Amino acid sequence: xxxxxxxxxxxxxxxxxxxxxxxxxxxxxxxxxxxxxxxxxxxxxxxxxxxxxxxxxxxxxxxxxxxxxxxxxxxxxxxxxxxxxxxxxxxxxxxxxxxxxxxxxxxxxxxxxxxxxxxxxxxxxxxxxxxxxxx
Amino acid sequence: xxxxxxxxxxxxxxxxxxxxxxxxxxxxxxxxxxxxxxxxxxxxxxxxxxxxxxxxxxxxxxxxxxxxxxxxxxxxxxxxxxxxxxxxxxxxxxxxxxxxxxxxxxxxxxxxxxxxxxxxxxxxxxxxxxxxxxxxxxxxxxxxxxxxxxxxxxxxxxxxxxxxxxxxxxxxxxxxxxxxxxxxxxxxxxxxxxxxxxxxxxxxxxxxxxxxxxxxxxxxxxxxxxxxxxxxxxxxxxxxxxxxxxxxxxxxxxxxxxxxxxxxxxxxxxxxxxxxxxxxxxxxxxxxxxxxxxxxxxxxxxxxxxxxxxxxxxxxxxxxxxxxxxxxxxxxxxxxxxxxxxxxxxxxxxxxxxxxxxxxxxxxxxxxxxxxxxxxxxxxxxxxxxxxxxxxxxxxxxxxxxxxxxxxxxxxxxxxxxxxxxxxxxxxxxxxxxxxxxxxxxxxxxxxxxxxxxxxxxxxxxxxxxxxxxxxxxxxxxxxxxxxxxxxxxxxxxxxxxxxxxxxxxxxxxxxxxxxxxxxxxxxxxxxxxxxxxxxxxxxxxxxxxxxxxxxxxxxxxxxxxxxxxxxxxxxxxxxxxxxxxxxxxxxxxxxxxxxxxxxx
Numbered sequence: 001x002x003x004x005x006x007x008x009x010x011x012x013x014x015x016x017x018x019x020x021x022x023x024x025x026x027x028x029x030x031x032x033x034x035x036x037x038x039x040x041x042x043x044x045x046x047x048x049x050x051x052x053x054x055x056x057x058x059x060x061x062x063x064x065x066x067x068x069x070x071x072x073x074x075x076x077x078x079x080x081x082x083x084x085x086x087x088x089x090x091x092x093x094x095x096x097x098x099x100x101x102x103x104x105x106x107x108x109x110x111x112x113x114x115x116x117x118x119x120x121x122x123x124x125x126x127x128x129x130x131x132x133x134x135x
Numbered sequence: 136x137x138x139x140x141x142x143x144x145x146x147x148x149x150x151x152x153x154x155x156x157x158x159x160x161x162x163x164x165x166x167x168x169x170x171x172x173x174x175x176x177x178x179x180x181x182x183x184x185x186x187x188x189x190x191x192x193x194x195x196x197x198x199x200x201x202x203x204x205x206x207x208x209x210x211x212x213x214x215x216x217x218x219x220x221x222x223x224x225x226x227x228x229x230x231x232x233x234x235x236x237x238x239x240x241x242x243x244x245x246x247x248x249x250x251x252x253x254x255x256x257x258x259x260x261x262x263x264x265x266x267x268x269x270x271x272x273x274x275x276x277x278x279x280x281x282x283x284x285x286x287x288x289x290x291x292x293x294x295x296x297x298x299x300x301x302x303x304x305x306x307x308x309x310x311x312x313x314x315x316x317x318x319x320x321x322x323x324x325x326x327x328x329x330x331x332x333x334x335x336x337x338x339x340x341x342x343x344x345x346x347x348x349x350x351x352x353x354x355x356x357x358x359x360x361x362x363x364x365x366x367x368x369x370x371x372x373x374x375x376x377x378x379x380x381x382x383x384x385x386x387x388x389x390x391x392x393x394x395x396x397x398x399x400x401x402x403x404x405x406x407x408x409x410x411x412x413x414x415x416x417x418x419x420x421x422x423x424x425x426x427x428x429x430x431x432x433x434x435x436x437x438x439x440x441x442x443x444x445x446x447x448x449x450x451x452x453x454x455x456x457x458x459x460x461x462x463x464x465x466x467x468x469x470x471x472x473x474x475x476x477x478x479x480x481x482x483x484x485x486x487x488x489x490x491x492x493x494x495x496x497x498x499x500x501x502x503x504x505x506x507x508x509x510x511x512x513x514x515x516x517x518x519x520x521x522x523x524x525x526x527x528x529x530x531x532x533x534x535x536x537x538x539x540x541x542x543x544x545x546x547x548x549x550x551x552x553x554x555x556x557x558x559x560x561x562x563x564x565x566x567x568x569x570x571x572x573x574x575x576x577x578x579x580x581x582x583x584x585x586x587x588x589x590x591x592x593x594x595x596x597x598x599x600x601x602x603x604x605x606x607x608x609x610x611x612x613x614x615x616x617x618x619x620x621x622x623x624x625x626x627x628x629x630x631x632x633x634x635x636x637x638x639x640x641x642x643x644x645x646x647x648x649x650x651x652x653x654x655x656x657x658x659x660x661x662x663x664x665x666x667x668x669x670x671x672x673x674x675x676x677x678x679x680x681x682x683x684x685x686x687x688x689x690x691x692x693x694x695x696x697x698x699x700x701x702x703x704x705x706x707x708x709x710x711x712x713x714x715x716x717x718x719x720x721x722x723x724x725x726x727x728x729x730x731x732x733x734x735x736x
Binding site: 017018019020022023024026027064090091114115116117118119 | 512513514515516517518519520521523524525527528538541542545548549598
């Protein structure tokens with residue numbers, strides 16, 4: 001794994017479904033000034049985040065994955081660099097209480113309910129990037 | 136047992152013991168008291184009776200003495216004796232007759248006639264007794280008194296020449312003409328024999344008589360024959376009675392002519408003594424004591440009292456025992472009740488527990504069902520997303536051709552997945568509501584497996600190039616009767632399952648005919664079956680795969696069983712991976728079973 005230029009801004013898409021990951025990757029690649037990475041294995045993703053923690057601005061992850069679930073991934077990411085924005089996607093009904101809790105704790109910055117439309121994806125990502133810029 | 140109840144029980148038992156003890160004590164004292172009173176009353180009665188009887192006896196004795204006297208008097212008035220013919224045949228006959236007459240009243244040893252000087256002129260006596268003719272009796276006290284008073288004399292006791300102790304009734308022969316003293320007629324009576332007519336004079340243990348003469352000599356002594364002829368106040372008698380003051384006093388008063396009574400014990404047992412003088416006329420001639428050992432008095436009453444006492448005691452014991460039995464029964468009953476209560480409590484607890492368990496299981500089922508809905512929703516949403524996203528991206532104008540084809544594939548694949556998922560959920564619903572229908576036809580299972588394996592292999596290549604899928608078969612012709620599409624579904628389920636858990640390695644399908652069945656296996660080199668879910672493997676909503684609905688194996692089991700087969704799974708013993716096996720009955724000429732198979736379960 002290569003460490004990127006510290007000037008670059010990195011976003012990763014992590015989901016164990018290859019189709020979802022591929023499509024999001026293709027969609028997000030159109031963003032300028034941002035490098036997009038896709039992972040189907042959250043553990044490998046975490047390694048990459050560790051290595052490039054200064055460059056990462058955002059991760060977009062599925063909730064339910066084998067090995068490491070989305071919430072744990074978000075927590076660990078925040079431990080590595082609390083400025084990295086975390087967005088979780090889930091096909092389950094979002095439990096508002098749970099949502100509030102994690103958002104309050106600052107672990108999850110945003111939720112996306114599957115099926116996620118590309119438009120919604122962009123909207124949320126822009127919002128998070130601007131929030132990242134502020135911090 | 137609660138402390139409070141325990142306390143009450145002990146207090147109760149204690150009270151019962153106290154009451155019982157008190158009752159027994161009370162009973163004992165009352166009984167003794169009663170007995171004393173009864174004895175006293177009995178004694179009083181006896182005293183009364185005995186006093187009266189003593190009076191009567193003395194009167195009888197008195198009257199008998201008078202009778203003897205009148206008999207003798209009658210003789211003295213006879214013409215012969217009046218003419219001082221004091222011996223001779225005539226007199227002998229008279230005497231003889233008289234002697235007999237006298238003996239009807241009481242035993243008379245001899246009767247004799249004396250002249251004015253006290254010399255025996257004639258006598259009549261029992262054979263064997265000595266004759267006394269010509270003996271001078273003038274010095275005898277009674278002779279002196281008779282001669283002096285010219286009245287009948289009842290002598291004091293005297294010992295005859297033969298040693299027998301006697302009394303003599305002496306009647307003076309008085310001339311009816313001028314009242315001069317002619318002689319006497321004497322009847323000699325053995326003292327003891329005489330008094331024997333009126334009571335017991337030899338048995339100390341029964342009521343007995345004691346009789347005295349005026350000087351206090353014992354004429355008859357029931358207590359001891361040895362004392363006859365001895366003076367009451369002499370040493371021998373006094374030693375016999377241990378100088379008993381009460382008896383001495385009593386006897387003294389008797390000898391003064393007074394009737395009376397007393398109780399005393401001089402060492403041979405308590406005695407009740409009633410006494411009276413024997414009167415002839417108004418003067419006491421002899422004295423009588425009737426003596427009863429008091430234990431004789433009491434013996435009757437004693438046995439009655441004992442019986443009554445025993446009855447009461449037995450009653451008391453009976454009551455006590457009844458109480459004890461009741462207490463015992465109550466305690467038993469109590470412990471039985473306790474047992475029952477604890478049994479009931481245990482039963483209730485058990486039933487509670489079962490209810491709890493049932494509740495839990497229901498909750499679990501509900502939760503599981505909720506879980507299923509959640510997972511099902513998740514699974515449905517998952518393939519929808521790539522379809523929508525792919526379509527969206529395909530609408531972009533400058534899309535590269537290879538991208539276009541990639542997206543088309545994505546759409547195709549996910550659409551199929553969605554469709555299969557929908558079908559699974561529908562199948563499960565049908566199975567649950569028991570409306571699953573099989574379309575039965577005869578076909579070669581081998582061919583079906585072959586085509587399924589081929590299709591699966593192609594699908595797998597897209598995702599995992601490292602996974603090899605092989606089919607080993609022994610028989611090319613495996614004719615079965617069943618639902619082709621359902622059996623294909625079954626094979627796909629097993630292959631998909633193997634695929635989910637095997638990233639690298641191989642999946643092997645085998646089929647083999649064994650007697651009336653075909654056995655098909657699907658084994659992999661994957662992570663194997665989690666020990667925890669192995670027992671629940673074919674149940675609904677059980678999955679270790681994050682992408683599964685947990686329905687596949689449930690549906691698979693139902694399909695197999697609907698065809699009359701069995702399905703099972705295990706981990707490979709010496710290698711990594713799992714092996715799933717199922718059997719199906721072969722179609723045979725007489726195979727009725729396959730024809731009858733229609734619905735699932």
